Amino acid sequence: MSDPATNFxxxxxxxxxxxxxxxxxxxxxxSDPDSCLFKLRLMIELMAKRLASLAIPGMHDxxxxxxxxxxxxxxxxxxxxxxxxxxIRRDGNAAVHGNAxxxxxxxxxxxxxxxxxxxxxxxxxxxxxxxxxxFKPPExxxxxxxxxxxxxxxxxxxxxxxxxxRRKTRDALLLFRENEDSEAVCKRxxxxxxxxxxxxxxxxxxLIDADFVALVMAMDLEAIYEHPAFGGxxxxxxxxxxxxxxxxxxxxxxAERVYLQERAELVQAMQLLKRRQLRGEA
Amino acid sequence: MSLETLEEKVAxxxxxxxxxxxxxxxxxxxxxxxxxxLYAQAILGISEEDCLRVKSGDLLDExxxxxxxxxxxxxxxxxxxxxxxxxxxxxxxxxSMHPLEVRWASTLASSLEFSEDHFQRMCVNARVxxxxxxxxxxxxxxxxxxxxxPEVTA
Numbered sequence: 001m002s003d004p005a006t007n008f009x010x011x012x013x014x015x016x017x018x019x020x021x022x023x024x025x026x027x028x029x030x031s032d033p034d035s036c037l038f039k040l041r042l043m044i045e046l047m048a049k050r051l052a053s054l055a056i057p058g059m060h061d062x063x064x065x066x067x068x069x070x071x072x073x074x075x076x077x078x079x080x081x082x083x084x085x086x087x088i089r090r091d092g093n094a095a096v097h098g099n100a101x102x103x104x105x106x107x108x109x110x111x112x113x114x115x116x117x118x119x120x121x122x123x124x125x126x127x128x129x130x131x132x133x134x135f136k137p138p139e140x141x142x143x144x145x146x147x148x149x150x151x152x153x154x155x156x157x158x159x160x161x162x163x164x165x166r167r168k169t170r171d172a173l174l175l176f177r178e179n180e181d182s183e184a185v186c187k188r189x190x191x192x193x194x195x196x197x198x199x200x201x202x203x204x205x206x207l208i209d210a211d212f213v214a215l216v217m218a219m220d221l222e223a224i225y226e227h228p229a230f231g232g233x234x235x236x237x238x239x240x241x242x243x244x245x246x247x248x249x250x251x252x253x254x255a256e257r258v259y260l261q262e263r264a265e266l267v268q269a270m271q272l273l274k275r276r277q278l279r280g281e282a
Numbered sequence: 283m284s285l286e287t288l289e290e291k292v293a294x295x296x297x298x299x300x301x302x303x304x305x306x307x308x309x310x311x312x313x314x315x316x317x318x319x320l321y322a323q324a325i326l327g328i329s330e331e332d333c334l335r336v337k338s339g340d341l342l343d344e345x346x347x348x349x350x351x352x353x354x355x356x357x358x359x360x361x362x363x364x365x366x367x368x369x370x371x372x373x374x375x376x377x378s379m380h381p382l383e384v385r386w387a388s389t390l391a392s393s394l395e396f397s398e399d400h401f402q403r404m405c406v407n408a409r410v411x412x413x414x415x416x417x418x419x420x421x422x423x424x425x426x427x428x429x430x431x432p433e434v435t436a
Contacts, residue, residue: 168330168334169330171334171337172319172323172330172333172334172337173317173318173319173320173333174316174317174319175297175300175301175304175316175317175318175319176301176316176337177337177338182305182310183310185301185305185310186305186308186309186310189301189302189305189306189347190305190306190308190382192302192346192347192348193302193306193347193382193385193386194382196347196385196386196389197381197382197385200385200388200389205388206388206389206392206393207391207392207395207396208387208388208391208392208396208398208401209388210381210384210385210388212388212398212401213384213387213388213391213401214379214384216401216402216405217370217373217374217379217383217384217387217405218379219405219406219409235410237406237407237410237411238410238411238414241324241325241410241411241414242414244324244325245320245324247324248320248323248324249320
């Protein structure tokens, strides 16, 4: 029977180490949100390692971001779960690097971890039946004051904005919509491509014929770099692309930095309020 | 939606051409994960808003690959070449060569009236870019705030 004091009891029979970390995170969510994030970050790292050991042998030494990317590309990690894991990874990393975590943020990530754990358990124990139950937010020792509630609301509003912003960025980066029927789209494009192929076979190859394309596509990259005609061009293209990509990435990084700054200011306001409460001024 | 600005037309052609290439190998899994957004935004200059707008409209579902070829021919040549490079980058990213990928590349290049030499140079750039983006995704540090792998893997 699962422990009613925790949301993660169902993990015990699936992965005790992950379960232990989840319970610790749950314990710290109000008293020490940074530690909660450290534990959650470690928890998803263990989850990713175990998934990688099953799906991509030899990947378990890679860093978490790379591991999640590989799992996602390999098809072992659905987009929604990947997003949840990346959110924990990002906030965990921010906490490790000294950015204070507000309790409402830690609670959101704990909730994400609960949802992820259910998916993880079902994937690790194939055919296993897990009753993960509804997530019950751990209660703080004392209910928040009106001022604290107000700050919590502001933090929730900020977190909503961060999540919406990240979701938009992610949606813009993908070629297909999240809810798109990818099998149907795949089928439709392939029918059209096959028709183009048949036209080429019946009417003759176009200007750049398929055999030539196949030959060029099979060229070796090292040979390209050394090639007297293309070597210079390719290095130039690389430099250009690197600088353009880094510009886009730095714009994204700046948006994240602004959020972290805003979050830090709210944490500071929360800390000031607590000090005032201790002094009996609030 | 109707396509009024050059940016919207570039975005539409990009999504049609890139999506077709990404599923040409017949794997719908690829479709779920396929990304080319960093290329679209950084190299083609398509804004995040235009990416979202073009993808969310019905027009993208209604347009055929023949429409895509017709629109591609009407774009300024430099955009056509950049779209072709990005499409080839996607073809290289999955490390396989499917006959329908080859056919789509051949059709696009012919539609842009590339010479063999020009096509070869464009492929070199696409190949280099693909390897660069792949390496970048492998090397992402875990403490970055924007290090979202699918952004950089087509």
